[in-house]
Amino acid sequence: MISPKYHREIPQRYRLEAGKCKACSNISFPPRLVCPECGKNEFETVRLNGEGKLLTYTIIRVASDKFFGKTPFAVGIVELKDGVKLTTQIADVDFDKIKIGIKVKLVFRKIQDEGKSGLHCYGYKAVLV
C-alpha cells in the first residue's frame, strides 16, 4: 500500500513544486530542509518551468517487473530552464531522434501502476518540443 508516500510527493510529481533557498536562491527539486549550496534552511515554494534540454539519456531494454510490458522506453536527465536537473522518461519518441542537447518539455503522464488493483501513479515525462 503506497498511498502515504505517493500522496507526499504529489506537489512535486504533479506540478513541479520546488524549494528556493531564501539565502542563496538555489532551487532544490524536490524541496529539501537544508540547502545543498549554502546550508541555510529557509525556503519559498516555487513551481518549475517545465521546459529544458536533455543532458544525457538511455533506452531501457530490461526493466524491473513493475515496468513489464513498457520496455523499451527512453529515460534521460533534463536540465530545466530554472537550472534544476531531474530524471524522467521521454515519451512518444522515435529513439533515433533523441540527442544530447535536444529541447524537451514536461507533460503529465501515468508513470506506473501499483499492481492490477492498486493506485495509478502519475507524474511528469518529457516529450520532444
Place this chain on the structure above:
Amino acid sequence: MRDVAVIGIGMTQFGELWGKSIKDIFVEAATKAIKNAGVDHIDSMYVGSMSSGLFVGQEHLGAILADYLGQTPIPSTRVESACASGGAAFRAAYFEVASGASDIVLAGGVEKMTDGADVTEALATAADQEYEVYQGVTFPGLYAMIANAHMNQYGTTREQLAAISVKNHRNGANNPNAQFRSPVTLEQVMNSTLVADPLRLLDCSPVSDGGAAVILCSMDVAKKFTDTIIKVKGTAQASDTIALHSRKSLTTLNSVVTAAHKAYKMAGVTPKDINFAEVHDCFTIAEAVVYEDLGFCEKGCGGPAAEEGRTAIDGKTPLNTSGGLKSKGHPVGATGIAQIIELYEQLTGQAGKRQVKNAHIGLAQNMGGSGASCVINILEAK
C-alpha cells in the same frame, strides 16, 4: 591509531550457487578465512550485505551469521552501503583494530541474489527511489547515461568500452573463483543484447551468489602468524548526491576523486606508486571513469587506456586482475571484500597466471549506487 594487517582470506566460488543459502555461503567463506589466518578466535565481525532483506527476506544478518558461524556471543554487525557494503565492512573492522578495541576482527561480505527476487528492482533501491527509480530507471540505465555523457564529452567509443569487458574476461579466465571463466571477443561484446543503450549484456556485471571474508589484526598479532605482512596503508570513504542528476558533472564521480585523494594522503603515495588496482567495474563505463578519477590519467583517457592495453596485467596499471565484477561476478555485498582478497593474493605472490610483476602496493576501489558511496583501501606488502 595503530597499524593494521590482513592475515587471512577466504571466499566461495562466485556464481549461481543454487544449493547454498546465504548462511551456507557466508560460513564457507568465513571458515576458510579463519583457517587461512590460523587464528584460534575472532574478537568481532562485520558483514557487508547490500540487500539481504529484499534478496532473501532476511535482516539482522550480523546475528544470524555469527550464530551459524558458531561465534556467538561476539559482537557481529551487518554493514550496508549499497554495492560498497563490503568495502565499508572492511573499514569498520579496520577501525576496530586500529583503535585498539579489538585485536582480531573478521570483515566479510555476502549476497545471495538468485533466490527469486526481482533483482533489477532490489538493486535499484541503491538509487533515489522517488526521483530516479519511480521513473523506471535501472542501474544499467544510470551507468548508460554516464556512458552516453562520457562519449559525448570525451569521444569515448563503443569499442573502448568493449575492450574493458574483453580484458576482464581474459583475467577472470585464470581465476578459479570467477563466475565466468571463458574469454570473450570484442565482437561478442559489441553484438551482445542491448540492456540500456549503449550498454550491452557483456558490459554488465552478472547476478551472482557469493561470499568473501578476511581477517584483520594488529601488527603485533600479525607478526606471530606470518612473515609476509600485508599492511592496510590507507583507507578512505566519500559520498556524493544519491541522484545522478543532482551532480555538477555526469562524467566525474566525485566520491571517487575525494576518497582517492584522502586514501593517497593517508598512505603517503601518489597514483604513480600504485602497482595494480581492483576497481568497481559494475559496468564497463564505470571502470573507464574510475580509472580517470583515481588519477591514473587525465579525464577522457579511461576508454583508450583499456584499448591500448595500459590496464592489462602486463600494462602500466593493471586493473581488475581478478576478472573484476564483470567476469569474477558481483554478489554485491561480497565484492568489496573479494577485491581485498585479490590484493592479498597479488601482494603475497599467490595470484598464479594472474600475477602482476613487482606487486608491492595495490588499491581497491568499491562503490555504491551510481557513485554516491565510494570506499578505497590501499594495501602494501611489507
Place this chain on the structure above:
Amino acid sequence: MVGIVGYGSYLPRYRIKVENIAKEWGSDPEVIKRGLQLFEKTVPGLDEDTITISVEAARNALKRAGINPQDIGAVYIGSESHPYAVKPSATILIDALGIGPHVHVASYEFACKAGTEAMYVAYSLVKAGEMKYAMGIGADTSQGAPGDALEYSASAGGAAFIMGSENVVAEILFTNSYTSDTPDFWRREHEFYPRHAARFTGEPAYFKHLVSAGKALLEKSKMKPSDFKYCVFHMPNGKFPQMAAKQLGFAKEQMEVGWIVPWMGNTYSGSSPTGLAAILDVASPGDLIFMVSFGSGAGSDGFVYRVTDKIKDVQNKAPKLRDQLDKDKIYLDYGQYAKYRGKIILNE
C-alpha cells in the same frame, strides 16, 4: 454574458488504420471506410488515460483563458473510461493544475454525453452566480470489444472548457436537453467492454434524441439552420452526424470543420467537445455555432454559441485540434494496438 473563456484540446499521437483492424478480423476495410466513413483513429499511449488527457486539455484551456487557476470553483470530467471505478478523476487534475483545494469536483458518466453534461453544469453554476469560473471536460480512452464494429471507431482524446462571464470567447445563448430511458448501449459494472443493441442504436436512440434535442433548441432560440456558420454533433462514426445534420436541415459545409471523426474516431465523451474545439480554433467573431451531443441510454445536450471578438486573442495560445490530428502521428500495427489497449491477457 456567460460562456467559454478558455478552451483546450488534447489528442494522443498514436494511430491505427482501419485496414489494420479489418485485416485481423477478416473484414473488408473498404466496406468500413465507405459505410462508416472511418479511416483511422487515435490510440492512447501506454501512459495515457482519461486523467492525463484531461490534464493536458485543461492546461491548454488555462493557457487560453489566462486566468488564475485558484479562481476556478468547479471541475467536472465526463468520461466513460474514468481510470478508477471509485475515486474521482478530477482530484488528480486539480492538484496537477494548482486549482483548489476550495473547489467542487465530480466525475460524470452518461455514455458519450458525459462531456457536455460537465460543460452544461459548469456553465449553469457560473450563470447562477455561484462561482467566477467552472471547468467542464469531456475525455475518453474509449473501449470497443475486439472484433466489434466499435473497434473501428473507439478512440482517445478530449477537450476542456472554462466557463466564465469575463472575456468570454464564445457566449452560450441557449441550451436544451432531451432524455429518455432507451437501452441502446451500456457497460455493466466490472465488465471491460461495452455492449450495444446493433441497429437499435440508430433510429430509436441516436437519431431520435439528437434530432429532438436539436429541433427543440432551434425552436427555443428562434433560429434556423442557415443562421449558423458551424454545427457539430456527436460523431459515433462518419455517417451518423451527416444524416443527423441533414434531418435537422444543416448543410455539409456547416459541419465540415467539426467533423473530425473520419481521422480521429469516436472519442466518446470527447467527441462533440473536440469537434467544438476544432471549430473554435478557426471561428471568427459573430459566428454562431450549433452543437448537440448524444449519450447512449439515452440523451442529448444542445448548445447555441455566439463567438465574440475575443476569440482571435486566444486561438494561437495553445495547440489547435487539427494540428494535433494531422501532425506527428505514430502508427501502430494491430499487435501493438492490442498491447497498448490492454487487450492481451498477462500474468498477474
